[in-house]
Amino acid sequence: MSTRASIKGHPIHAMLVPLPIGLWIFALVADVMIHAGGAPGWRTAAFYAIGVGVIGALLAALPGLVDLLSLGPGRSRRTGIWHMAVNLTAVAVFAINFLMRWKTVDHSGHLLLTALGVVLIGVSGWLGGEMVYVGGVGVAPAAREAAGPRPR
Secondary structure: OOOOOOOEEHHHHHOHHHHHHHHHHHHHHHHHHHOOOOHHHHHHHHHHHHHHHHHHHHHHHHHHHHHOOOOOHHHHHHHHHHHHHHHHHHHHHHOOOOOHHOOOOOOHHHHHHHHHHHHHHHHHHHHHHHHHHHHOOOOOHHHHHHHHHOOO
């Protein structure tokens, strides 16, 4: 089934999610560099990567919500609800992380929060993949037919 939030058949949600994912993984690298004694610039890089990642994730959530609301009852919808819940939890973790960094230069706990957020987006990514690759969400019917039967 193709998604409602798409441009010429291409899902907008899938186009937007790489931005926050990449930024948050980069923030984890920057946090590791900070703890390894890296230059102070890593702290600034992590701060901005997390902040822009939160904005990007919220922008990606809008077409994701449109797509979720267009799903009928069933396995894909249940998986989509879990995907959304885990994503919102990750966004909350990163938003708290960002606010903590804004208010203090003390970096205790930042690495753990960033790592937790990255684990959460990993779980969420797996759930999103489950929806697409198993449930066929966002896959055009013609593409699905061209792929043939899926081995089990």
